[in-house]
Amino acid sequence: MAAAPFDSVLQESGASQESAFVRLWLGFATARVAIGLSVLLLLIGSRLLGPQTVSGWLIGLCGTYLAAALAVRLFVRPPDPGAPFDPQWVSSIGVDLLVFSCLQFLQAGGIYYAPLFAVPVLMASVLGSSLLALGTAAAVALLLLAEAWVLALQSPVDLAPRFLQAGLSGIGFFALAFLAHQLALRLAREEAAAAQGRRAALMQIRVNQLVIETLADGVLVVDLSGQVQAANPAARELLGAGARQRRPLLAQPAWAPLASMAQRTFDTGEPQVSDVAIPHDDAVRRMVVRTRLAAAGDQPGDSLCVVFLQDLREMEARLRTEKLAAMGRMSTAVAHEIRNPLAAISQANDLLEEELQDPGQRQLSALVRQNAQRLSRIVEEILDVARVQHQSAAPGQVRPEFDPAVRACCQDWTDQNHSGGQLQLVLEAPGQVIAFEPDHLRRLLVNLLDNALRYASSASDAIQVETTVDGAAPVLTVWSDGAALEPAVERHLFEPFFSSESRSSGLGLYICRELCERHGASIGYRRGPSPRGDGRAGNAFFVAFRTTSPMAATAAFAKMTA
Template sequence: MTARVALAVVLVALLASLTLIMAAGSVSRWLVALSFTYLAAALGVRLFTRPRPPGSSFDPQWVSTIGVDLVVFSTLQFLQAGGINYSPLLALPVLMGSVLGSGLLALGTAAGVTLLLLMDAWVLSLHAAEETAARFLQAGLTGTGYFALALLVNQMAVRLAREERAARQGQRAARVQAQVNQLVIETLSDGVLVVDTAGRVHAANPAARVLLGFEQSGDARFTLTARPAWQQLVTLAATTFERHEPQVADITIPRPRDEPRRLHVRTRLTKTDSSQVERLCVVFLEDLRELEQRLQIEKLAAMGRMSAAVAHEIRNPLAAIAQANALMDEDLREPALRQLSGLIQKNTQRLAQIVDEILNVAQIQPRDRASLPPLELDPAVGSVCSDWAVQTRSGARLQVALGAPGAQVPFEPPHLRRVLVNLLDNASRYASEQAGAIRVTTALVEGHAELQVWSDGAALPPAVEPRLFEPFFSSESRSSGLGLYICRELCERHGAAIRYRRRSAGVAPGAREGNEFFVSFGAQRPALAGAAPFDTMAA
């Protein structure tokens, strides 16, 4: 369309110049007006329309572009304005039909142009009969050339359009793949660096920047040689480029205000088929602490499976020992022997409790929380606390405040009982004998029901607190270390969370400090009513 406008400008300038320079009457003024009209039509199509590729038929769009060109150029050719041969201009509509249209439209346009040339030759032959053969021959040869031009250009245009569609599809697929790759790399927990031979980092995912202690936002590019702490990475990348082999090493990156970070590093070189494309080194970073934690988790899982199997095998012989000891105790009369029998009974009971706890951990099965019937929290907690106070004779030490009336939680009653009894047993073990040494509270906190078990025990050592909920961990030699772990497993499988904190029993001055385990439930709650005051649970 731009070429049509340029050609129209040339025609207007040419015919206007001939009209001014040559003698009057050599160029008709209406031909000049025709060229101005053609310029206006070409500008209108160029500025106000966006032509679509024509179809195989002569549609209105064909008339406004190719048809207009044929009419204007054939008129100029028939009238021979200024004695100029305008037949080469007829190549423009042929090219336009071949590039934008189908093969049928290209051949139809070439046929129309050929007929116009033959008609022009016939009209000229009427005035000069001696040049008839030459004119028809020239018209035929020109028409044949236009047919060949239409076929070749149309095939080239079709192939170019096919290649363009394939290229666009490839670009879309490449963009999608690049977005997927970027998303995968950005969400990886392992660090990924792309480094060149000069140590410049072309790409670094967030995990790599955190592992390197380089949290600067903005452009991801930086240089490994910028910090002395990264020198080991520079050496590994240089070795990879020098030997053209992957490298594996464990390194330590010092940090000014924190303990050094230990990393497991693997390097790989990118592949390239061209010597002109620079090869890059991809560096994979893994935090050795996370690796050790994963190994520890797998070890604990294996230990748990083995423990469950051993506990299952121990249960029957242990029951037989306890039964035999009870039968033997009936016939014992000497105090020393009865003391030994009591010691056997006490230790068999302890072993039986450990076996039951291990089997309870192994038997906890996940359940769909949506299928759980809602459990009213306050009555369930009150019932469990009453039973526990009676069984342990700890009513004088226990206080209960139920401050979540009507709150319902998705928790199975036997499992909630087990969690609360474990927490109460744990509190009783470390609490004092004073009144109110153990306090159980329910409340609504930020729209979620919460169960709190507080005791006035001593503060936990700093090394113990991070490992409270680990299996088989206990600060006492005679404990299995599974009570809090069972509580955490049951809470997580019911959509709740259990945590520990050190806090005072109240806001009054001189309030006692103690240890509190609290369970946050994840169900909708009614509006908070006033919390009930602490009441002493009667034994």
Template sequence: MVAAQPPVRPAWHAAEPDSAFVRLWLGFATARVCIGVALLLLLVIVKTLGSQPGVSGWLLGMCATYLLAALAVRLLVRPPRPGHAFDPQWVSSIGVDLLVFAALQLLQVGGIYYAPLFAVPVLMAAVLGSTVLALGTAAGAALLLLAEAWVLTLQVPGDLTQRFLQAGLTGIGFFALAFLAHQLALRLAREEEAGRASRRAATMQVQVNQLVIDTLTDGVLVVDPDGRVHAANPAARDLLFAPPAAPLQLDAEPAWEPLVEMARRTFAGGEAQMADIAIQRPGEAARQMYARTCLTAPQEPGGDSLCVVFLHDLREMEARLRTEKLAAMGRMSTAVAHEIRNPLAAISQANELLAEDLEQPAHRQLSAMVKQNAQRLQQIVEEILDVARVQHQAVNLSTPTLALDADVRGHCDDWIGQHRSAGRVQLALAAPGSAVWFEPDHLRRVLVNLLDNALRYASQREDAIQVATEGGEAPTLVVWSDGPGLDPAVEWHLFEPFFSSESRSSGLGLYICRQLCERHGASIGYRRGPAPAGDRRNGNAFFVAFRTAPPATATVAFARMAA
């Protein structure tokens, strides 16, 4: 069964400062002040002229008191929450109106008919109050008029039927007025709530659109026929060398002339324009970009359209194309490596067998060259296949955490023994109690790759290579070498596959390190800085920041990565 939903309350139960009902309340309060002024002036004039008896001082005082009370309500009282059936503020306004107008009508002061004044409290109750308050106020006004007719009949005998009929018809008119005004108020409340909901939806949509446009990597400009830019996202300002928040005028910068010409052709022909353009300012490198324009529909009949300019940085497009090419090259290289591995093994084995029967030094030298290049090819093949293994090998989430210092020391000792570099490598392990979540074999591969890379560029000093660890919430491994600094172009693509500054390298070592780190929730990076041992030499430092526990979403992340 579906649970019963609570009834929807009218929108005016929570009147806002800009609500139409607040403005109506202020209008009624102002009308009461005007009525008080008119009554006081009218009675003063009648008393001054002396044309009608019965205007006493206490009546003038009552009208003056009513005026002051109405003025105080208008100036000092805040608008109440509409829709209430009864509260002290309604008594201080509607109740006072009924009593004052009834007293004036009963006494017939100055021979004036005051019954139409009852329309003010009836309307106020019908528009701002509930149904009960509206009908109750109309009933009160009708009863007061009937009571006034009965009192007049007792004082001055006459046509009883005519007086009661007049009072009854007036009361019926008040009932009809209250009912119709209340229905109109309900409709206004529904329309106001619908308008408020539409405004909230429109505001939310505008905010979402603005957020999407601001986060786009492509530039977006909105230009009018005069060249004034109505909107520009941060990417467009960056591409145009424009300040972050200053207003833009396309024809104000000579460097933006290609965009001005494209916008002019778009407005003139009404068709989209596409072109490759270059934006260059003095002292800045030219930025190549692909620009595309289109016209919006006019905002009103006969109005002007706006030109939307989309700017695509060709560097980003080339980077995406390069990434796609690298991915395709990786798939092809893996397939080729599988095919090369078996013939290469046969060549190496045949060379070993042939080397056993060679006696001449020249022949042995040639056999050694074959062996050396075969080993190089074997290493390249293994690195290419490592990329495929890293991308498809599942990580064992139940792998226990390993002791960082102990594993790093063991792997470094093995590497030092293989490369006979005991004097060139210095260990500074300062995380004895740190346990990290990492496959031991994967950690060995990362550390060996970083040490091989450091050995390739380090000097011959005894402490040219330093391996350090640091504890804390995110334990860190640092492999530092005193080699020369990297070129900015090399540093930018350092961890990309098949990128290397050497012709004899496959460019896959650092890429494999990054893949292994990402699969374990760790991060790898590069910085140029001083040695971990504390001396002032600058060098190249590769650092790995580990996780101390497997991420909660590791299963999903690795499943996606394997797919």
């Protein structure tokens, strides 16, 4: 019986306040109190009624033992099981050996006390190491042999039977120590395995909870009575604040379809799938609902129904995003293939136009040139999307001064589009420096101005560009007096290849959004008054730039969209 394996197993078992070894220690401590009380009462009874005289100091010894055993039971904490030696063993096993030896040697009251040695032997074997168990059994055997030797000195009669009895009793205590220690080893291994299983189960529960909490789909766990046992954040978002634990599904009439599907799952044991419309915040939310039965035991009432909720809007949005991504990849490949033939067409048309003299033919050549230029712009915009998606904001980039950069970009744009009469500048952010590459700022502003020109009127101030400082973030606003956007158009403004007119590629605003995301800026749209404050309503695209703190742009964007 080696001590090391027992010690390692006991360390694995945990030995907490719920450990079986703690309960065994408490049992032994209680047994010591009962033994002390029983022996004290027997000696007192023998002194008062028995024919033999019992010494008063033996009664005092038993009283002291009872007090010590009671103090250990009430005030001493359980020792670590498997320890080869602990000071507590002196107050328990050591005291037992001393007191029981005195009683056995003196044969107080004519009682045979040798069986009481089983208590310290068992206590050392179950709660101590193998060394302590064998040492305690050896000490008991030596005490019994010493007693036999003392009795032999006093009376040489029956010498052999006395030593034989002492030897057999010693062997019995060794066997008891060995068997008890083996049982303790097995108990320790089983307790360690149970503790490891509990830890693994707890870890699995935590992992499952983490996965469920982070799922984009809603998850409800419902019992047979319709009570919601668990709901993840996505489910609470889809169903509202009422979807909380220990709340019946029938508590709200809007959840009746969910309760009906859960009940069918319990009745049939088969999964259910259905499209459900549930009112939520003055609107109807459509979702795909799937149910699965989780059998937790043999009894029907032990099963749980897991309800999965999937928002159809998010499904459609993901599908649309995947389609757009695939379309973008295909468009980029097509643009590369079109670019070279388109350049050849443009060059050939330019050479042909030099030889043409007939006005009708020159008009047709101009029409070819205009459409070739339009196709070239579309190709460049498609390729710009690919370039923006593969670019990253370089560290140490040039930080342009806000107002001068906006003024220069607007001047170049008006010169190119001959639209100076329609554009008005309101620059009110002097000295501001933004974290945005100058070339990207130019592309951003040109795309916003092109979009504004497409829908603006011909008035002298139909397009207005304003720079302001909101808190710590510079804000650029491009306003035009165009008609209000339809809600369906507004929802998809910054998606690629989306446009309300056939002659646009639908990539301008998408490129603006990509550029802003690259530089930590935020772009948005709102319907609002003109920056000049003349009372006209129009369409305003605003960009909150980052200076040094990313939170500044975020706070400004939130304020603009409020």
